[in-house]
Every structure is written in C-alpha cells, then in structure tokens.
Amino acid sequence: MKFLQNNATTVPTPKLYAYEPPGSQQAVDVGACYMLIEGFYGNTLQDVKFDICDLPTNTQERIISQWASVQAELATFSFPQIGSISNFSKEDDGVVTIGPLAAAAAERFAFGGPFATCTFVFCDIVASTELFKDKETSFHLNHMDMGTQNILVDDEFNFLAVIDWEFAQSAPVQVNHFPMPFPLISSEASIQKILQDTEHLAFRNVSRQTAAQQLYWQKFQDAERNLAEQGRPVIPSISERLRGPASRIYAILEKLGGFWGPKDLTYEMVRLSFGIEGDAAKEYLERMERKMNEKES
Incomplete structure (x- = not known):
C-alpha cells in the first residue's frame, strides 16, 4: 500500500497509518496485532450492485473503465521474479524486496476428490x-483478488478505494482474466450455441456476460494504450492474452467451489490445454487421477 501511494496515480488505496504484526512489541503491549487504515463513506461494489451486468450500459462502462485502469496501472510495475512485495522504503530510492510466492493454489484447493484432481491437472x-x-x-x-467485494464505491459508482491487499504480488500475466460476474470459462462453442437460441434458459445471462466481457476487453486495450502514450507500457500486454487459453484456464482454477461443477471445469481445462475431447480427454483425466493417487500413497 505504501509502495502504491508513492508510485501509482490512478490506484485508489487507503492510507496506512499504523500496522503491528504478530510478535511486534507494540502488538504484545496491546494484546493483539492491528492495522489502522483510512476509512471511507462508501460500500463495496458487490453490496451496491451484486451483478453489474444488470446495470445500464453507460454505468457498466464507467465501472469497467475504472476497473481496467486500476488493473493496467498495477501491471506497469513489474519485477524479475514471482513473489510478493514484502518491504518498501521511499528513503531507499523506492527499493522493494521480493519474497517467495506461497503455494496458494495447493492450499486453497486442497479439498480432495474432484477439486484435488482439477488442481493436479492444472x-x-x-x-x-x-x-x-x-x-x-x-x-x-x-492485486490477485480485485473482485467486486474489494472495490469501494460511492453512490455514483466512482471508485473510492481498492482494499484487501494481503495477496498482492508480482505474478505471471496469465493470472489476469475476466472477473466475476462475467468470467470467460465456458467453451466458445457452448457460448455461441446459447447466443443463437433466444429461447434458451441461459440466453439472457450469457448475452449480458458476453457484452460485459467485450467492454472489459476494450477498456483494457484503452488503458494500456493510454499508459503506453505516457511512457509506461504494460509488458507483456494483458489485453492481448485475456481471451487466450492460459487466462481462461487460470480463471477456471479460481472458480472451483463456486457455482460450476469441478468435473466440467476440469474437462474444459483439458480441452483448452491439449485440444482433446471425448475419450481422449477421459483417458487423460484417468491417467492424472492414477498419478495423483500414486503420489498420495
């Protein structure tokens, strides 16, 4: 947060007044670790409007434009290895130290059964x-968790702050993907099939999500273009990869435990990665499950 406040221009982060982690003398003195940060008279975007795809197009555009601008500016800060910013000192010429990346995926999805299979396949x-x-x-x-639950807005949907930076880290470009409530995790064939049938039960939702995806992609392109004109290019480009298989595969991994079945998601992962379907995909998944069970035993 200190790093962004000293370097970013469009990323709204709360001011951090004090932080005492477990084990510090101040934390021991008061009997608990604590953080004192700036407060805002706003609500999370999730609470104000759970599904922004329901909003008028001009309001969606304002929200998504801000969202893409924040994500794109974060991406102008790049580092030579994967990890988290663990220290920042303005007095030391803005030097940051990079810590190791925790095995978050393994911890987050260690539920066993089909969830474990999907993680193993990934x-x-x-x-x-x-x-x-x-x-x-x-x-x-x-940010690694910039969903609507971590974006504070006012009554006009202006971004007041992005909160919950505990997972922020330097990460591969592939972790960027279309966010909720319009993730791109289904196959193009299944999406087009629904869009061509106005009577389909999922037509309304899929058509709205597809429109939001297109808008998000356009706004990301605009944000990257504007930053490049300022001499702050996003390298490698995020917008060029948002529709690619790697981005979609990572999005699938993040959606485990949500409204989608892990078997369907794992199958889509395999299709995107290896271009195989039917019996070939089934054989691959069976082979992965055998390998996983061998490792566990």
Whole structure:
C-alpha cells in the first residue's frame, strides 16, 4: 500500500497509518496485532450492485473503465521474479524486496476428490505445455483478488478505494482474466450455441456476460494504450492474452467451489490445454487421477 501511494496515480488505496504484526512489541503491549487504515463513506461494489451486468450500459462502462485502469496501472510495475512485495522504503530510492510466492493454489484447493484432481491437472498443464511459459522475464504487480467485494464505491459508482491487499504480488500475466460476474470459462462453442437460441434458459445471462466481457476487453486495450502514450507500457500486454487459453484456464482454477461443477471445469481445462475431447480427454483425466493417487500413497 505504501509502495502504491508513492508510485501509482490512478490506484485508489487507503492510507496506512499504523500496522503491528504478530510478535511486534507494540502488538504484545496491546494484546493483539492491528492495522489502522483510512476509512471511507462508501460500500463495496458487490453490496451496491451484486451483478453489474444488470446495470445500464453507460454505468457498466464507467465501472469497467475504472476497473481496467486500476488493473493496467498495477501491471506497469513489474519485477524479475514471482513473489510478493514484502518491504518498501521511499528513503531507499523506492527499493522493494521480493519474497517467495506461497503455494496458494495447493492450499486453497486442497479439498480432495474432484477439486484435488482439477488442481493436479492444472499443475500438469503448467509443467507440460507452453501456455504458462513466457519469454519475458517480467512479472506484473497484481492485486490477485480485485473482485467486486474489494472495490469501494460511492453512490455514483466512482471508485473510492481498492482494499484487501494481503495477496498482492508480482505474478505471471496469465493470472489476469475476466472477473466475476462475467468470467470467460465456458467453451466458445457452448457460448455461441446459447447466443443463437433466444429461447434458451441461459440466453439472457450469457448475452449480458458476453457484452460485459467485450467492454472489459476494450477498456483494457484503452488503458494500456493510454499508459503506453505516457511512457509506461504494460509488458507483456494483458489485453492481448485475456481471451487466450492460459487466462481462461487460470480463471477456471479460481472458480472451483463456486457455482460450476469441478468435473466440467476440469474437462474444459483439458480441452483448452491439449485440444482433446471425448475419450481422449477421459483417458487423460484417468491417467492424472492414477498419478495423483500414486503420489498420495
């Protein structure tokens, strides 16, 4: 948060007045670790409007434009390795130290059963395909949890602050994806099938989500273009990869435990990664489950 307040221009972060972690003398003195941060007269975007796809197009555009601008500016800060910003001192010429990336995915999805299978498959995809291997040795700064629950807005949907920075870290470009409530995790074929049938039960939701995705993609392009004109390019580009398979695969991993079934999501992961379906995909998944069980035993 201190780093952003000293370097960012469009990322609204609360001012941090005091922070005492577990074990510090001040925390011991008061009997608890604590953080004192700036307050705002606003609400989370999630509480104000749970599904922004229901809003008029001009209001959606204002929200998504701010969202993309914040994400894009964060991405102008890049580092040579994956990890989290663990220290920042303005007095030391803005030097930051990069800590190791925790195995968050393994911890978050260690539920066993189909959830564990999906995580195991994701690890195999990262290891055995080129989808998550970039030539650039540069990793963007990313909030990692910038959903509507962590964006504070006023009554006009102006962004007041982005909160909950505990997972912020420098991360590969592939972790960027279309956010809730308009994630891109279904196949193009299934989406088009629904869009071509106005009587389909999911037509309204899918058509609204598709429109929001297009708007988000356009606003991300605009934000990257504006930053490049300021001499602050986003490298590698996020907008160029948002519709790609790696971004969609990572989005699937993040949606585990939500409204989608893990088996369907895992199958879509395999299709996007290897281009296989039907029996070939089934055989691959069975092989992965055997390997996973062997490791566990």
